[in-house]
Amino acid sequence: MKIRYTFVAAAVIALGCVGLAQAQEKTLRLLTWADYAPADVVAQFEKETGYKVELTLSNNEEMISKLRATGGAGFDLAQPSQDRIAGPQTEFGIYKPMDLSKLKTELFIPSMLDATKINTTVAGKVYGLPHIWGTDGLVVNTKLAKMENYTDLCKAEFKGKVAYRLKRPTLLAFAFASGKDPFALYSNPKAYTELMDEVGKTLTACKPNVKFYWDNKDQLLNGMRAGEIVGAMMWDTGGWKLNNEKPEIQFLAPKAGALGWIDTFAIPAKGKNDAAAYAWINFNMRPEIAAKVAGSAGNFTASKGADQLMDAKLKAQFATSFPEAALKNIKWYPAVPAGIEDIEGKVLDRIKAAN
Incomplete structure (x- = not known):
């Protein structure tokens, strides 16, 4: 009798494992940014493909942390x-190479696809594909201030009236505004440390001008409003959103150049449903779907x-913010080598500890 019960229990467990495996085969576990998977797009994907999407919203730092903690599971x-793929992949091995044969590469803008493949290549293998892109620059209330470059935020006349993040993009922006190219120094830790130390002194001296270091968009948008x-x-x-509400608030590409970023598709090393991942990528790159997602993200x-x-309206705002010279002057983030973020940190x- 005991043997029979053991057999039945084992059969139940086996059936449960099969059921779990089947559920995993029909589920896409997506780790992404807010607004990149709007409800109507998810619903259409699920209806067309039969996959169920499990959504987790995150940011660069959290993505790396989550995948590093699980080895890419x-x-x-x-x-x-x-810029956050090659370094973490080299250090932690948290992604798997892209199988380009499973992609409809004709759906991508060729130049952006080629550039992203180069920036996400490790040991001859591609680990990322481009999806959404945008820039960081200056947002200015033109009735209350005149600014042309990042360092204008530190002018004495704007004491207690500016905001920026206490994050690496601010360090890089002020480095470019000082006439240096921080990206060119990525391969020289000593020179990069010296440049960051100089930028740190500038931002420490700028602290009286900072109303707050923003860490969420509502705080910043409300302060501008x-x-x-x-x-x-x-x-x-964010600047274009505010411009819709108040025309005097404008997004400007600084003289030193706006900082350009591209958010990608990357497949975690221990992901269990590559088929669903490739289905989502190809679905999202269809022009009519991509336009919906871009509209949701505003990029x-x-x-x-x-x-x-x-x-x-968004296309018109883009054209105003980025005349041809400003578009050519965008500073696109390259891959971040190991150790660079430790220097910046x-x-x-x-800066945070300084009085």
Whole structure:
């Protein structure tokens, strides 16, 4: 009798494992940014493919942390920025190479696809594909302030009236504004440390001008709406959103160049459903779907032809913020080598601790 019960129990467990495996085969566990998987797009994907999407919202730091903690398990598809793939992959091995044969590469803007493949290649293998892109620059209330470069945020006349993040993009922006190219120094830790130390001194001296170091978009947008903040370093979509509400608030590409980022598709090393991941990528790069996602995020997309389906007002705002010279002057983030963020972290800690 005991043997029979053992057999039955084993059979139940086996059936349970089969059921779990089947559920995993029909589920896409997606680790992504807010607004990159709008409900109507998810619903259409689920209806067309039969996959169920499990959504986890995150950011670059959290994505790396989650995947590092599990060795690349827990998710089938992630969306880190292109500069956050090669370094973490080299250090932690948290992604698996892309199988380009499973992709409809004709759906991508060729130049953006080629550039992202180069920036996400490790040991001859590609680990990322482009999805959504945008920039960081200056958002200025033109009735209350005149600014042309990041360092204008530190002018004495704007004491207590500006905001920016105490994060690496601010360090890089101020480095470019000082006339240096921080990206060119990535391979020289000593020179990079010296440059970051100089930027740290500038930002420490600038602290009296900072109303707050923003860490969520509502805090920043509300500060700009209320006139508490007359200028900020922030992303383009936030500036265009405010411009819709108050035409005097404008997103400007600084003289030193806006910082350009590309968020990607990357497949975690221990993802269990690559088929669902590739299905989601190909689905999202269809122009009509890409336009919906871009509209939700308020940014532009690497999907070929999607720009023709974008909101006319957003296209006009983009054209105003980025005349041809400013577009050519965008500083695109390259891959971040190991150790660079440790250097930056120490400088940010010193700025935070300074009186």
